[in-house]
Amino acid sequence: MLRQTGRFETRHASKYLQQLCKHFAHKVEVNHDSSAGQVAFPFGPAHLRATEQALVAEISGADDAALSRGRGVIDSHLKTFAFREDFETMTWSDRDNGQGS
Numbered sequence: 001m002l003r004q005t006g007r008f009e010t011r012h013a014s015k016y017l018q019q020l021c022k023h024f025a026h027k028v029e030v031n032h033d034s035s036a037g038q039v040a041f042p043f044g045p046a047h048l049r050a051t052e053q054a055l056v057a058e059i060s061g062a063d064d065a066a067l068s069r070g071r072g073v074i075d076s077h078l079k080t081f082a083f084r085e086d087f088e089t090m091t092w093s094d095r096d097n098g099q100g101s
Contacts, residue, residue: 001044004067006057006074006090010082013050019081020048020074043069057090 010016014034021032021039029040037048044061055078059070075089 001060001062002064002067002094003058003060004071004092004094006059006071006092008055008078008082008087008090009053010055010085011052012082012085013053013055016055016078016081017048017050020077023077041070041073046070046074055090 008016017037018032018034021030021037024030024039024041028042031038032048035050039046039048043066044059046060047058049056049058057074059067059074061067061070071090071092078090079087
């Protein structure tokens with residue numbers, strides 16, 4: 001499985017994590033609390049983590065198309081929720097041997 005990690009520097013990470021998880025739960029299985037969430041997207045799972053400085057998303061997928069879909073879903077919904085911060089996209093990076101940024 002391929003993996004990528006996205007990061008959005010924000011002091012409102014917990015708020016956005018909870019908004020995303022509650023929204024996604026209308027369509028897919030989601031488990032979350034105020035600091036972590038797991039989303040069972042059909043194209044690959046996503047793990048969200050909120051720190052005091054950032055929202056971090058780790059996505060997995062069978063191929064580049066699955067990763068692209070995961071990035072697109074997360075970024076498009078965050079763009080709606082984080083409009084006050086002029087959010088455009090997370091900073092995405094590939095994971096290498098379990099090392100994420």
